[in-house]
Amino acid sequence: MSYTIDRIIKDESFDNVDKKTRQTLADHGFGVxxxxxxxxxxxxxxxxxxxxxxxLGACNPAMAWEAIGIEPRVGAMLPCNVILREVPEGVEVSAIDPVVSMTAIDNDELKQVAGKVRDMLSEVVQAI
Structure with missing residues (x-):
């Protein structure tokens, strides 16, 4: 089971992918x-x-608020990390899969929130 949501961006500079990633995160309600x-x-x-x-430590305040309201110590697992790294094929963008990371917490309501965040981060990675 993969613990990240990944995409390789080809024919783009690292700095350009960094800028696009930050903008796409912002467009989807995340701050760095x-x-x-x-x-x-x-x-x-x-x-x-x-x-x-x-x-990049990315946070969607509304989702963080909801998660902390359900499980106050979940902040130990926030924010959601997004990694940019140079690879031979280009620049790899990897976002944590919050569903996988939240399996350590036995709380079904929190897992539903994690699923929403995973969907949002998947959209971000695909939109870059």
């Missing part, structure tokens, strides 16, 4: 709350070189 430049961090902390790799 956190950003981790893994490539820069690995270079700074370990002096290791790697291809571009960016983690």
């Amino acid at each position: 709350l956190t950003e981790i430049d893994v490539k820069a961090t690995m270079k700074k902390k370990l002096d290791k070189d790697m291809s571009a790799y960016l983690i």
